[in-house]
Amino acid sequence: MVAGQRDRARERFGELVGCQQRRAVRIAFHYLRDAHDADEAVQDAFLKVFTHITTYRDDLPFEVWFTRILVNRCLDVRKARARRLKWALPMTLSGDLRVPDRPTSQASAEEMLISDERRRWIGAAVDQLPNRQRAVFTLCHIADQTTSEVSEALGLSEATVRVHLFRAVRKLRTLLAGQEASA
Amino acid sequence: MIRRHLTDAQLIEASVGPAAIAGLARQDPDHIELHIHDCAECRSRHDALRGLLAETSGAAQADADAAFPPDRLLRQHARIMEGVGLLTQAGRVISFPSAFGRVTPPSAASGSRWVAAAAAAGLVVGLLGGHLTHDLRVQPSATLAGRAPASAARAVVAPASQPGEEELLGQVEVAFEGRGPSALRPLDALTPVAWDVRE
Secondary structure, three states, X not given: OHHHXXXXXXXXXXXXXXXXXXXXXXXXXXXXXXXXXXXXXXXXXXXXXXXXXXXXOXXXXXXXHHHHHHHHHHHHHHHHHHHHHHHOOOOOOOOOOOOOOOOOOOOOHHHHHHHHHHHHHHHHHHHOOOHHHHHHHHHHHHOOOOHHHHHHXXXXXXXXXXXXXXXXXXXXXXXXXXXXXHO | OOOOOOOHHHHHHHHOOOOOOOOOOOOOHHHHHHHHHHOHHHHHHHHHHHHHHHHHHHHHHHHHHHHOOHHHHHHHHHHHHHHHHHHHXXXXXXXXXXXXXXXXXXXXXXXXXXXXXXXXXXXXXXXXXXXXXXHHHHHHHHHHHHHHHHHHHHHHHOHHHOOOHHHHHHHHHHHHHOOOOHHHHHXXXXXXXXXXXXX
C-alpha cells in the first residue's frame, strides 16, 4: 500500500516536472548562459523541490516557490563557476557555451548570420548585468512574472524589484546601443 | 505651449510592460501615455525600447529552446525521476529484529553510567581505606623494624656494643620459635591447627 502511494506520488511529481521543465530551463539558461550548468541547476532544483515539498506553503503559487529555489540554485552554480574560472586559464568559448544554430529554411544565410550575431550580443549584454538585475530581468521578461511575483520569488520588496528592473533595462539599452554603434 | 519630451526613466517605466508593473500605480501614467500617443519622437523611442525588450526575451527563449531540444528535455526528465527514485529508496525504513529494537533512552543510560562510576569510586575508596588502616596498624612494628638497621649502623660505628655471631644466631632462633609479629596473631587465631601441628 505504501509502495503504491509512493509510486503515485512519483508519477504526479513527474507530471509536475513535465509542466515546469521548459520554463525552468529557459530561466536557468538565460541566467547562466551555459547549457550544462543550466541542466545541473534545473535538476538540482527539482530534486530540492521533491525533498522539501512538505515545507511548501499554500499561500504562495507553486511557480513562485519553485522559481525561488531555481534562482537560488542558479546563483550557487554561478558562484561555483566564478570560483572555478578564477583559477582557470582564459579560453575560447566551448561548444556547450555556444548556442546551437536554429534550423530555419526560410531565412537566408546572411540573415541567419546577422540574427545569430545579434543573439550573441544580447546574451553577452544580459550576462554583464549584476546578479540582482539579471535575476529580476530574467524573471520579468523571460518567465513573464509580475513584479509582485518576482518580489516573492527573490525575497525583495516590490519597489526594489522595480528599481532593479529599471536599471537592468537602462543598462541593456546602453550596452546594446554601444554594440550597434561599434559594429 | 512648450512640450518636453519624456525622460529615459519615464520611457523605461512606460516600456517595461503591464506584466511588470501590474498592481502598481505609476506616477501620472495617463500623462505619459498621452504624451507617447501625441509625440511622434517619443513614440518612436518608446517603440524602439519595447522592440529591444521583446527581441531580448525572444532571443533568450530561442537560445534556451535551441540548447534544450525535446530529446534533451526528455533525458533531463528521466534523470530527475531517477534522482527522485534514489531519494525515495534512501528513505525506506528497514524493519529491525525486535530483540535489538529497544533503544535505551539517553537519561537512563547516563544514570546507569553514574551508578557504575559511583560503585567504582566506592571500591577504590574502600581499597585505599583498607590499605591505609592496615599500614597504620603495621606501623609500630614496621618502625621498630626500620630502626633495626639504624642501630646496626650505629653498631658498626661502635664495635664495642656489637653482639657476637653466636648471640645473633641465637636471636634468630628465638625469633623463629616465637609466636610471630602481633599483626599475624588474628590470622594465627583462624588457623590454630597449623600452630598445633607446628608445636
